[in-house]
Amino acid sequence: MRPTESTEPAPVLRRLVLPALPWLAQAAGGLVFALGALYGLRQGHALFPRGTAGWGLAVLTAVLIAHLVAPGRDRWSGGNGSSAALTLAVLLLYGWIPAVAVSLLVILAVALVRRPHRRQAPLHGAVEILGISTAALVLWTCGEHPTVEEPWEPGSWDLYALPELIAAALAYVLVTRVLTWYGDPGHREGPGLLARAALTRQGLGGAALLGIAPLIIVVAVNTPVLLPLFAVPLIALDSSLWMARARAEEQLRDPLTGLPNRQWLLERTWHALGEAESTGRRAALILIDLDRFRAVNDTLGHRAGDRLLLQLAGRLRLALPRGAEAARLGGDEFAVLIPLTDSATSAQRVARTLVAALGSPLDLDGMSLVLEASAGVAVYPEHATETEGLLQRADVAMYQAKRDRSGVEVYEARRDGNTPDRLGLLGDLRRALQAREIALHYQPKVGFDGRVVGLEALVRWAHPERGHVNPEEFIAIAETSGLMPVLTEYVLETALAQVADWRAAGLQVPVAVNVSPRDVHTPGFAGAVAARLARHGVPPGALQLEITEHVLLEDPQRAADTLAGLTGHGVKMSLDDFGTGYSSLVHLRRLPVSELKIDRSFVARLAVDPEDLEIVRCTVDLAHSLGLRVVAEGVEDDETWEHLRDLGCDAVQGWLVAAAMPPQEATAWLRARGPGPAGARALPAAPPAARAADEPAAAGSLPQPGEAEEPVKPVK
Numbered sequence: 001m002r003p004t005e006s007t008e009p010a011p012v013l014r015r016l017v018l019p020a021l022p023w024l025a026q027a028a029g030g031l032v033f034a035l036g037a038l039y040g041l042r043q044g045h046a047l048f049p050r051g052t053a054g055w056g057l058a059v060l061t062a063v064l065i066a067h068l069v070a071p072g073r074d075r076w077s078g079g080n081g082s083s084a085a086l087t088l089a090v091l092l093l094y095g096w097i098p099a100v101a102v103s104l105l106v107i108l109a110v111a112l113v114r115r116p117h118r119r120q121a122p123l124h125g126a127v128e129i130l131g132i133s134t135a136a137l138v139l140w141t142c143g144e145h146p147t148v149e150e151p152w153e154p155g156s157w158d159l160y161a162l163p164e165l166i167a168a169a170l171a172y173v174l175v176t177r178v179l180t181w182y183g184d185p186g187h188r189e190g191p192g193l194l195a196r197a198a199l200t201r202q203g204l205g206g207a208a209l210l211g212i213a214p215l216i217i218v219v220a221v222n223t224p225v226l227l228p229l230f231a232v233p234l235i236a237l238d239s240s241l242w243m244a245r246a247r248a249e250e251q252l253r254d255p256l257t258g259l260p261n262r263q264w265l266l267e268r269t270w271h272a273l274g275e276a277e278s279t280g281r282r283a284a285l286i287l288i289d290l291d292r293f294r295a296v297n298d299t300l301g302h303r304a305g306d307r308l309l310l311q312l313a314g315r316l317r318l319a320l321p322r323g324a325e326a327a328r329l330g331g332d333e334f335a336v337l338i339p340l341t342d343s344a345t346s347a348q349r350v351a352r353t354l355v356a357a358l359g360s361p362l363d364l365d366g367m368s369l370v371l372e373a374s375a376g377v378a379v380y381p382e383h384a385t386e387t388e389g390l391l392q393r394a395d396v397a398m399y400q401a402k403r404d405r406s407g408v409e410v411y412e413a414r415r416d417g418n419t420p421d422r423l424g425l426l427g428d429l430r431r432a433l434q435a436r437e438i439a440l441h442y443q444p445k446v447g448f449d450g451r452v453v454g455l456e457a458l459v460r461w462a463h464p465e466r467g468h469v470n471p472e473e474f475i476a477i478a479e480t481s482g483l484m485p486v487l488t489e490y491v492l493e494t495a496l497a498q499v500a501d502w503r504a505a506g507l508q509v510p511v512a513v514n515v516s517p518r519d520v521h522t523p524g525f526a527g528a529v530a531a532r533l534a535r536h537g538v539p540p541g542a543l544q545l546e547i548t549e550h551v552l553l554e555d556p557q558r559a560a561d562t563l564a565g566l567t568g569h570g571v572k573m574s575l576d577d578f579g580t581g582y583s584s585l586v587h588l589r590r591l592p593v594s595e596l597k598i599d600r601s602f603v604a605r606l607a608v609d610p611e612d613l614e615i616v617r618c619t620v621d622l623a624h625s626l627g628l629r630v631v632a633e634g635v636e637d638d639e640t641w642e643h644l645r646d647l648g649c650d651a652v653q654g655w656l657v658a659a660a661m662p663p664q665e666a667t668a669w670l671r672a673r674g675p676g677p678a679g680a681r682a683l684p685a686a687p688p689a690a691r692a693a694d695e696p697a698a699a700g701s702l703p704q705p706g707e708a709e710e711p712v713k714p715v716k
Contacts, residue, residue, distance in 0.1 A: 021179070026122050026123055026126040029125065029127065029129040040097045045147050047101055048101060048148065052224040053227070055224075056224040056226070059227065060228050061102055064106065065106055065109045067082070067235050068238075069109060082235060084176070085212045085216070087099050088135070091136065092165065092168065092214075093146060093153070094146055094147065094151050099132045100132055123180075124180070127175075127176050134171045138171045139164065139168050142167070151221070165214060169213065212233060257313035260326075262327065265337065268325060269285060269337055272339040273390075275340070282340070282380055283337070283338060284344070285390045285391060286335065286376070286394065287376045287378075287398045288355065289375075290333075290371050290372075292371075292372075294332075307364060309332065311363075312362070316336070316354065316358065318357070320336065324336055335391075344379045344410050351408045358373045373407075374398055375401060375408045376394045376408075376411065377397055377409070378390045378391075378410075379411075383411045383413075396411060396415075405550075414473075422477055426483065428463065437463075438460070438494075439461070440494050441457075441661055442498075442511065442661055443458060443660040444657055444658050445512075445631055445653045446652060446657045447651045448645045448651070448652075452509055454512055454651075456513075456660075457498075479516060488513075491513055492529065492532055495511050496533065496543065497536060498663055499536070499538050503538070510543065513546065514547075520547065520551045520562045525565075526565030529566060533569070540570030540572075544571070545572070546576040547576065551591075567592045572594050573591065573593040574595035576599075578599060578619065594627075595628060596619070596623045597630075597632075598620075598631070598649075599633060602615050603616065603644070606643055607639045607643055616644070620647050631650065631651045632651075633654065634653075634654050635653065635654035635656045638656070
């Protein structure tokens with residue numbers, strides 16, 4: 001069943017009738033009470049029996065009240081249990097007036113002693129009056145009119161008495177339980193599991209009523225002095241119902257933080273989606289995960305971690321907007337449900353507020369700790385139309401926020417590697433790597449003297465059915481699926497084989513290969529690269545690895561060790577996409593790189609944007625002061641070339657020089673270049689075939705997606 005196919009009453013009934021139900025019940029109960037009391041006075045019926053039976057019932061009532069209001073024993077549940085069994089017995093034996101008196105006396109006593117129940121006392125009283133009246137009406141229909149003066153004693157019961165007893169008891173239980181459930185907002189808005197648990201308790205209570213109430217009647221008529229002894233089984237009934245309720249609530253509550261748990265979240269979200277559908281609005285689910293919380297547990301111990309989780313749960317409660325609900329899914333993962341929201345942007349703002357609240361310093365025995373969090377947002381119905389799907393989409397967005405270090409991300413289908421289409425593409429990518437269908441194209445990097453300083457290897461995939469697959473798409477799939485190391489190994493192997501062929505043909509040109517943070521964090525990566533160089537007979541200086549500053553964000557020490565190992569083997573390192581991260585200047589000091597590549601986002605507008613021009617100027621000066629070569633990406637026109645030359649940039653890469661070319665065309669391009677005079681500008685354009693193969697949909701480099709290329713412009 002879809003979560004929007006609710007088994008509850010129709011949406012109109014939920015929105016209009018149910019909120020008014022408590023007032024309607026109280027009004028109806030008050031009217032029935034007035035009419036019943038007036039009728040009893042006119043008929044002159046006694047309020048309560050006298051003699052031993054009356055005293056026995058009074059003592060039993062007093063004992064039950066004492067049990068219900070005793071300190072630490074808040075087991076009142078709106079008339080269900082011991083008081084209901086006694087009320088039904090009095091109704092069957094003595095009629096409507098004494099039953100109402102006993103029931104209202106219990107409710108009044110509990111309300112006076114238990115302050116939290118005072119607000120609900122009028123509703124509970126009205127519900128009891130309506131339930132007792134319905135049962136009395138059933139008896140009256142069956143021809144039974146018990147009163148204090150003329151009780152319905154067991155001696156007069158015939159063959160039809162049993163179905164009459166059952167019908168009256170069912171009427172009482174049905175009316176009181178339904179009205180109590182739908183009249184209490186806490187019940188009405190609770191998840192389905194809680195509803196099922198409550199219905200189970202009510203079934204147990206109804207069965208107990210059928211079993212105990214007739215026994216109370218028999219003892220009241222024959223041996224009334226023993227009536228107080230019924231307190232023992234009635235109290236036991238209360239205890240069993242209370243424990244059943246407690247167990248049901250424990251199933252929905254996290255024992256550490258007191259927040260609702262995953263089961264509660266799923267059930268509550270199920271109802272929220274139905275509400276959102278009925279109102280034509282959106283609902284949002286936010287998934288929050290603490291960053292590197294495992295390190296806290298490993299360093300300080302799990303007890304300290306639990307104390308921090310308690311603090312964070314408290315902060316989460318305080319930061320929730322009106323109407324939102326929080327839950328703990330387990331470990332260091334929390335969820336927030338926003339039942340009604342205007343847009344994904346609104347939900348994203350809420351998520352940022354929550355992440356900021358969790359990120360402020362925590363106190364642990366005088367020690368200040370700062371824990372960062374990442375959050376993913378999924379919105380109904382844009383991202384999913386059912387509960388599990390919404391949770392899965394929020395989870396994908398949350399892990400995207402972790403990878404990007406962005407704090408909060410809204411789900412985007414194009415970045416989700418778990419859709420059926422992407423899973424199919426993942427299988428195709430595995431087969432393509434095995435069948436060597438993935439090709440490398442090479443884009444030159446050229447100095448301002450016309451000398452080729454290197455080539456960058458870029459992946460291309462011509463799918464047999466889909467055609468050219470955008471590298472941004474399949475590289476993202478490789479990153480999220482764990483296939484990235486296999487793809488990197490394939491690219492390194494192919495690129496080194498090509499370098500060896502070029503060197504054998506007298507073309508001494510280094511090749512750059514992009515590697516991902518996952519590659520750098522893989523144990524033994526530096527040694528594996530060195531082994532491949534040796535196997536192909538390629539000197540380490542002929543290989544350059546392009547990295548981004550993100551390699552230092554997850555595991556700085558392991559990344560530093562790997563990079564040191566690579567440079568120790570003689571492999572050159574280049575820092576790609578400089579200026580697009582959060583702290584490039586800080587990381588630049590820690591990365592053993594010999595080259596810095598200015599991102600195309602700054603290069604593209606430096607001829608028209610003074611700010612970009614100044615950024616590039618400062619970057620070039622900074623890199624040169626550190627002894628680094630500077631390469632500008634995305635150079636497409638003469639004016640940009642001139643600006644970069646004047647700024648002192650060392651080399652350029654882009655369509656003004658050449659597009660990325662297949663190996664054969666790259667070989668021809670290199671041979672056509674020749675030695676070239678110093679300061680040469682007459683660079684040949686990429687061959688037509690290379691331009692056709694380098695359309696925007698097929699552009700991209702490994703493993704930084706998003707570097708789409710445009711049609712090649714011939715060089716003048």
